[in-house]
Amino acid sequence: MSLIRKIVYNKKVNKNACNFTTPSHSQGEFVCPDAEKLLGKKFFECDFSETEGFDNLRAPDGVLKELQYNISKIYTSKNSFILTNGSTSGIIAAMLAVLGQNDEVLVARNCHVSVYNGLVLTGARPVWFLPERDEKWDIFKSVTPEDIERHLKANPLIKAVIITSPTYEGIFSSIPQISEVTRKYGAVLIVDEAHGALCNFARDYTGYAPAIVSGADISVHSLHKTAGAPNPCALLHISKSSKVSAQAVQDALNLITTTSPSYPMMAAIEATVEFLFSDRGRAEIRKLYDMVEDFITKASMIEDVEIYSGFCDKSKILLRMKSLPALAVAKILNEDFKIEEEFSNDNSLLFLTGIGTSKRKFEKLLHALREIAGMEVDSDFVAEKNPITLPQMIYTPREAYFHPSVYVDAEEAVGRICSEVVLPYPPGIPVILPGEIITESSAKFIMTEKIRVAGIDRA
Ligand SMILES: Cc1ncc(COP(=O)(O)O)c(C=O)c1O
Known part of the structure; x- marks a missing residue:
């Protein structure tokens, strides 16, 4: 039985159930008045915990296992996982599944900030690279297979490669060619496809096949960005050809995910995927x-x-x-x-x-x-230009995260080691990361009067 049918069935058949369980609103028996006005009672009626028949997302064995299986069939994956904390959690889980302390990982610098979170949690050592820029449009171009091969050749210990395709601005990279290179060097390819949730259903329009059918090991999709699901519904997929184990991903998700995943969201994920496929x-x-x-x-x-x-x-x-x-x-x-x-x-x-x-x-x-078009306006609109350079990394993100830090005036920060993520949002692409030297040009992006920089290690 699908999750949605199970919820509807439960509403009809089990309406007199006497659950002394969470959530405490007891499927809408009590709802705070303002919440009810805003969200309606129905939202609460669909909100369960792992009570009888509702499975457990930490070790799915029933209705959620079936839901994930159906999703994997639709996406032709080896395994698919529903994410109730966005692609952010999928990216972190993918990294935790394949990377450990000090493992080297090649990352395109136009990555989302969630990759930084994954670097802190795994302790992996990033090898950053800058994809080429398209100056006319002021955006990053595709990642090329040549870029990847150059870095993998120079750093044979690299265990995984993380790229974003499509990028925030929509630019695709050639996953078939890139995955050929990563396979040759034995690296796991993780593709942040957060913006590509429609790709699986729109190949005729874009000419782009989804990453996991083009050779990537893992991809993530934000269903809320383009596919009409509510924030922050998302999916993680492992490809059929990948050696990454489903258990490693499940373990990683269990490490970072709430033990009370939202059933309304999981039902919305089911409805969204089934709709896209219909x-x-x-x-x-x-x-x-x-x-x-x-x-x-x-x-x-x-x-x-x-x-x-x-x-x-x-x-x-x-x-x-x-x-x-x-x-x-x-x-x-x-x-x-x-x-x-x-x-x-x-x-x-x-x-x-x-x-x-x-x-x-x-x-x-x-x-x-x-x-x-053709209007005449005062053109004094000059934005601070993102320096788009690779700052010198002194500490890994994890080392920097646990390093003592102090606040200094922003103008005194040049030359110091940053202890904060400096990123304009959107697009959420970091300009300076903890552990990196603040340069004169990157300092212009510090919007606050004070910034945290590395202090003296008392250890
Ligand atoms: C490229 C990219 N990856 C990942 C994410 C994170 O997605 P989510 O909001 O689903 O956690 C974003 C969000 O803006 C993004 O732009």
Whole structure:
């Protein structure tokens, strides 16, 4: 029986059950009035603990095991895991499953901050590399197999490689070619596909096959980012060809996950995956990509507008206006048109779409761009440029995390070893990490008056 059917069945058949168990609202018998007004009673009626028939996510053996099995069939994985704490928890669990203290791991620096969390928890030693930049759009390009091979050759002890594809801005890397290299050097390939939850169902539109069917060992998907699930529903998959054991991933998840996973969220994960896989879901995905394509065609006809057209996930729209700084465009969109972009840098603006992006939104954006095109504005919109360098690493993230630290004035921090994660969010890509030297250019990104730096080790 599916989880959702089990919950519905329980509501009908077991409504007089007398559970002296958590959660204490007893499936909605008591709900705080404001919570009920906001979330409705139904949310609480679906909220269980591991009572009879509801399985246990730490060692699934019933309805949750079946749910994960069904998901693995849909994604053609060896094993799939439902995550009730986002791709963040999947990335950390993947790292804990394959890396130990001082193991070397090759990481593309445009990784999400969750990789840093995984580095602290595993104690692994990062070998950072910077993918090439596309200066015109001010974004990272794909990771190339040559990049990976160069580093694996130079560092034969590297045990795992972590890359993001599609990137925050939607750029794909060639997983078939990259995985050929990682296999040759015996490294585990972990792909952060948090933004690619639709990839499994949209191969015809993107030309990109999901990482785990293209040779990666592990991938993670945020179902909430593009697939219409609530925050922070996500999935982790192990590929059929991978030697990574399901038990190692389960153990890692048990280490970092609550013992009270949300049943409403798990039911939402089930509903989302089944929907994406259904004819209706596929039609909805097709509709989204058709709307994006239509938007791109029309927006490209505005003389001032240029749309990024590289190997990228078309659910993301990256655009620039030739006559106006991107930050000026963002300000006008926000203030005059009440349109909020996902992110903008000096050279481009990023708009995220997904299941749920309506035609009305595309039309509103199109109208705004037509109005803005050719406008004359004071162009004093200069953002502090992200230095995009690899700072010198003195301590590993774990060493730095446990190292004593002190606060100093931000202007005195140059040359000191950082003890904080300095990252603009979005996109959540770290500029300086604990253990790294703060340079003059990276110091400009410290937004606070004081910053924590490494102090004297009293040990
Ligand atoms: C590239 C990337 N990976 C991972 C994550 C973390 O995903 P989640 O919010 O599902 O934990 C994010 C979130 O913004 C992201 O942009």
